Amino acid sequence: MTLASVRHRWAGFLGTFAALLLGVAVISGSLALWAAAQPRVPDALAATDAVVASPSFDPVEGGFPVYRPWSPDEVSSLVADLGATPGVLAAVPFRTFYVQRLVGGQPAGNPRDSVHSGRAWSSAGLGGYTIRDGKPPADRGEVAVPASAGVPVGSTLPVLTAAGPASWTVTGVFDGEGFYVDEATASELAGGVRVIGVRFEPGAPVRLDAGAAGTMLTGDARSAVEPEQDTRTRWIGAQLIIATVFVGGFVAVFVVSSTCAFAVTSRRRELGLLRAVGATPGQVRRLLLTETVLVALAAGVPGALLGALAAPLLAGPFVAVGLEPTGFTVGVSWWALGVSVLAGLVVATAGVWLSARRAGRVSPLDALREAAAERRPMTKTRWALGSLCVLAGGGLALLLPGSTAQDKPTIVLASAMFLLVAAALLAPVVVVPLVRLTPAGRGATGVLVRGAAAVSARRLASVAAPVLAAVGFAVLLVGTFQTASEAVDIEDARAIPAASVAAGVAGAPGLSEAAVSAQTGRSELPSVAYLPSGESIPVSGVPDFSGFSVPSVLGFPVGSEVALRFADGVVVPLRVTGSSDSVLLPRDLVRRHDPTAMAQVVHLSDAFVPSPGAVAMTARAYVEREAASENDLVNLFLAVLLGISVGYTGLAVANTVLMATYGRRQELATLRRTGATTDQTARFVVVESLLAVTLGVLLGLAVAVPALFEARAGLQEEVGAPVTLVMPWATLAAVAGACALLATFASLVPFLRRRMLSVGARTMAG
Structure with a gap:
């Protein structure tokens, strides 16, 4: 019965299928990126059998462990003790320093890598590097360069260090990365030593003990000494990945649940027939749950493969924008495929659960109902949840007068998010009054749209709710961030007195x-x-x-x-x-x-x-x-989050409109019988859909704009100067326009399909 239902109602499951396909792809790709983003042993230490790390301390305020450098005397003593251990071939201090190649008098290359790209040749063996052309650097002013630099032996290499510009002579070329100089130069340019690399004699059993002087690390544990710059870069990338998974999962649940709720409402007569022929509430619930599980499996497997194939393509862009260090690559992670498919099943069942419970309570008498008018657009659950969100958002807003300037932006955002959810839940209550105030066309079209809204507020609210959430979310986040950037620029410029x-x-x-x-x-x-x-x-x-x-x-x-x-x-x-x-x-x-x-x-x-x-x-x-470098990362975060949320919103709008139009075949046929042409009927459906999108935009702005003013007030208090409120008009136009285009297209699909079939039939008859 479930298979027959899915085959018969396949168009009604397209939205759920697409939402789950994209959601699983996002989760699969994100998990693959996360697995590849774990700390790894630096290439410059890849040939070590063990490393000794200096004593580490966890910061009181939290964060990455801090490795305290050894003093020069401690380094000499520890190297001597390690080198005297039976079976140890070499124990070498690993010193790094800043160096960049000068091209045309300006630094070239990745500035993040340059911070630790300078090293002493004595540590080249820790990475397994050997000279393939020329000889190792031995005196001041000599350097060995990687073959990728394209600088031949004997050439002069202009560089920039923390001390200033210098010209080094290339004495050797090796396969690897970094610039290796003599020991004396490295000691002058490098800071304290935090890592000592140890290499063992082949096959010799070695027992090392650094005691309280440091921590012995072997195998994958050597990744703990990855440069702090790379660790922080990976952390930034991980935050984006985690945020993507959570936003993708949340929005997928929202889309699936709203789609299923609308589908159940449109299937009341069908479910009433099932109840009339003896189906129990439990059987109805199991039918809907099983339908969704089948769709989730059909969407989850290709979605997981799609994410796994797309993830490696993101490695280069992640490195380019500073979300991952140089050398970052992504491979296939089989556990990520399984987890993402399972996550799709969980998201699907979570999204349909409440709708399935409500469907089990459909009365058999609903099978006899022919009218499309809604008896109760607001359920008790929507009233309860909507009221709770209003109380939560209003309660947070009441805390603003007594809060500090630093806490106000956070409170404003939290309050606005609660109120956005409340507006989405309570939308059916305000749809009819707003429709009366909103122009919906002149003549018969306007009368029909207003009349349909009066008896089908839930349908309009189902289209308006995702638009409301997307507009409110986009305007609130982008507007708050851009306004905060203005405030930061004012504060920072004031702190720099020089012209x-x-x-x-x-x-x-x-x-x-x-x-x-x-x-x-x-x-x-x-x-x-x-x-x-x-x-x-x-x-x-x-x-x-x-x-x-x-x-x-x-x-x-x-x-x-x-x-x-x-x-x-x-x-x-x-x-x-x-x-x-x-x-x-x-x-x-x-x-x-x-x-x-x-x-x-x-x-x-x-x-x-x-x-x-x-x-x-x-x-x-x-x-x-300086702000732009941070803003670029934040803009990337916003682009990803908004892209996911707006993409899902468009999917929800298109799917809801498409299902609503297909479900109103009898209503639209009645219009045709009363004299309406196909174009007039299509115009009526399009105007109604655009009206729902307009209502969603207005409700989203009604929540987001006051919140922006409150956020600006908090920022002005914090910086002690007037701050211009930045309204993200471009973002608003893009989100509203995308929703309007998708709603229009979805409204016209059934009419285009009917017209194509009619043309085909006439062609065959001819």
């Missing part, structure tokens, strides 16, 4: 010391230091400053002595001389202990002096450029 600044070019992570020294102006040098507890703290090297100032929250009173460990691992006892918002130290002291530190900006007090890797710009332009 013009010198900053690193877009392809470099900062300014070299040579570029800073060439300018006339003030510049702080950011670095990191470690408290005696092991906790890391950001520090700033301030010019013409001779003290040691710390925030009071650290608990070090003025006059106390603190043993501060710097980025090179050296511990220096310092006496606290004052209190400030951040940790301030003399700039020369920070530079002496952190050769990898790079200033971000110089506040110019004189004309800009050209220097490799540096560029002059206004303070406002610098703030906008």
Whole structure:
């Protein structure tokens, strides 16, 4: 019976099939990306049998583990002890530093990789690298380069380091990545050592114990020493993947449940006939559940394969936009295929469950009903859930006056989301009054549309609800983000007093010391230091400053002595001389202990002096450029989330309109019998669908726009300056236009199909 029902009503299941197909594809592809995005052993350490990591500490505020660097004496002692262990072939400190190739006087290559692309040749064996042409670098000014660089032996290679520009002579070429120099140069340019690579003699049994000095890692556990920059990049990508899975799953449940609810409403007479011939409520529920499971299996398998095939194509774009580190690849993950198909089944059954329970209570007398008028557009469940969401959204809004400026945007977003759900649930209540206020065409079309809305509010609400959610979601998120960006730009520009600044070019992570020294102006040098507890703290090297100032929250009173460990691992006892918002130290002291530190900006007090890797710009332009790098990622998040939500919304609108039009065949046939032409009937259905889309847009704006004003008020209070409200008109037009086009197309499909069949019949008769 279930198979016969699916075959007979296949058009009614197309929306559910498409929603589940896309949902499973999103989940399958996302899981494949997530599996490939796990930390991996760096290529430069791939040939090690074990690595020793420096002591790690978990930050109090949470986040990634912090690896405290060893001091030079600790490194020498540990290397000697490891090297003396029976069976150990070599124990080598792994030093990295910033270096970028200069092309045309400007840094080239990936700036994220350049932070740790410089290494000492003594550690080349840890990656299994050997010279294939030339010889290893042995003296200052010599370098071995990867074959992919295309630089022959004997060539001069201009580079930029944290110290400044330099010219190195290429003495060797190898297969691999990075720039390898002599030990002395690496020691000068690199910071503290956090990793020691260990290689064993072939076949020799080795028992290593680093004791309290570090952590011994072997096998896949070596991935823990992946560069922090790569780990953070993977984390950003993981957030997008997780958000995609959750949004895709949530919207899929929403679409499937709304589709099934409308389908059950349109099948009341059919279900009443089943009840009249003896079907029990349980049998009706099982029928609907089994139908959906069959559709879920039919959609889940190809959907999982589609996602698995699409995921590898996203590896390149993920690396290009900074969501994954260089070398990221995606393979086939069989467990992801199985989990995604299972997730599709769960989503399908969750979406149809409430509708199936309601269908089991259909009375046999409903089989005798011929009228299409709805007896009760609002069920008790919709009233209850809608009222709860109104109370939740209103209650959060009442918290705004007493909340802090930082908490207001979060409260506004949460309140608006509850109210959007409430508006979707309570839409049938306001449909009829809104229809009376909304122009729906002149003459007979307008009369018919208003009359149909009065007796079929639930049908219009079913089309308006997904539009409402998409418009509200898009306007709220995009508008809040763009308004917040304006506020951040105002605040950051105000924090930079100079009219013009010198900053690193877009392809470099900062300014070299040579570029800073060439300018006339003030510049702080950011670095990191470690408290005696092991906790890391950001520090700033301030010019013409001779003290040691710390925030009071650290608990070090003025006059106390603190043993501060710097980025090179050296511990220096310092006496606290004052209190400030951040940790301030003399700039020369920070530079002496952190050769990898790079200033971000110089506040110019004189004309800009050209220097490799540096560029002059206004303070406002610098703030906008820095914000743009973060905005690009946020825009990508928004694009993915909105793409999924709007795509599903369009699917829900098209499917609901298509099912409604097919289900109204008798009503439309009656119109034809009373004199309406096919074009007039089609116009009536299209206008009614567009009216539903218009109602959804208006209801979505009614919730989102006040929330935007509240969010702007919170931002103004936070930055202490007027903030312009940014209304995302382009996003609104795109979402509303897409929904309108899909609704129009879905309304016309039955008429186009009938016209094609009629033309075919006349052709055959001729």
